[in-house]
Amino acid sequence: MSAPANTAARRALIVVDVQNDYDGGNLAIQHPPFRDSVxxxxRAMDAASAAGIKVVVVKQMAPEMSPIFALGSHGGELHPEIARRGRNHYVEKNLPSAFTGTDLEDWLRANAIDTIAVVGYMTHNCDLSTIIHAVHMGFAVEFLSDATGSVPYANSAGYASAEEIHRVVSIILQSRFAAVLKTAEWIDCLKTGALPxxxxxxxxxxxxxxxSAA
Known part of the structure; x- marks a missing residue:
């Protein structure tokens, strides 16, 4: 469903899990820093609203005893900058992809959306899952790489810094799954009609x- 070069994209902006636990809470975003990415x-939400692009806000749900996004906790609530802004649709999810167990696909198709722009957290988890899921369903995807972020991981497979995870996932997404660009570049696309x-x-x-050969 990727739009041809001479056809305007019918976009929706998908704002994934911008919740307080990422803002210095129990899963604090490190790269890019939350204070910058949020x-x-x-900016993307405001530009989308000004351009008549529908905005979908997604929220991760977790049980009351969860260390992150616990039901009823401050950390699980939407960040105030997101909560105070207008939206056209709201989705609560329990798994990484914003499509799994939700009405997001039906809502997008009912609104004739063919392209989604993804912002929010985290680059390598819910954003990645949502983007791949969307591509498999035929949507074109745009990913705003400075409107998201990652955390570091260490487990039995090894260690990776937040910067490494964010950078590598962005490269992988650009290679097949999404057009990866900065927020300012995306806003320019909205103004000019150019496709990224x-x-x-x-x-x-x-x-x-x-x-490598050079």
Whole structure:
């Protein structure tokens, strides 16, 4: 369902899990810093509203005893900058993808949306899951890489910093699953009608091989 180059995208902005636990709480975003990325989330929301693009706000739900996003906790509530802004649709989810167990797909199709722009948290978890799910259902996807963020991980598979996780996932997304761009670039696309650059697995691989050989 990716729009041809001469066809205007019918977008919705999907604001994923911008909740207080990410803002210095029990799952504090490290890269890009939350204080910077949340500003870009709100910039995208404001630009979408001004352009007549529908905004969907998504919230992760967890049981009362969960260490993150617990039902009824401050950490589980929407960040105030998101809560105070208008939205066209609201989704509560229990799994990473905003499509699983929700009405998001039905709502998008009922509104003739063919392209979703994803912002919010986290780059490598709920954003990644939502983006891949969307592509498999035929939607075109845009990912605003400075309106999201990651945390570091260490487990039996190894260690990765927040910067590494965010950077690598962004590269992978651009290679196949989404057009990855900055918020300011996305806002320019809304104004000009231009579609953001997309890439392919093969082209991304060939560039990497050329870089290694240089």
């Amino acid at each position: 500003v870009n989330v709100t 650059e997309r890439d392919t697995i093969h082209a991304s691989n060939q560039r990497a091989l050329s870089r």
